[in-house]
Amino acid sequence: MNAPAALLRTILICEGVEDPPGETPEEQEAAYYAAWQELIDKGLVWTLQGWFGRTAMHLIELGVCSQVEDHDSPT
Secondary structure, three states: OHHHHHHHHHHHHHOOOOOOOOHHHHHHHHHHHHHHHHHHHHOOOOOOOOHHHHHHHHHHHOOOOOOOOOOOOOO
16 A cells, blocks of 8 residues: 555544454554554644544543654644
8 A cells, every 4th residue: 555545544544434454342442543643643633624633632631642742733
């Protein structure tokens, strides 16, 4: 899978349009949060629709994702 297609899949997983990979609910949950973390790590989450940024901040506050200080993210 090329990079733009992989990134689109990550976004679709975060939106809930596409199921995250994994054979068990635990694996799927981990893949879901990993998709969010990827968007946070790339800084892309802060450039998408506001819902993405708000959801990312909520996941960071819950401790399931971590904030990256290298990007222009809200503090």
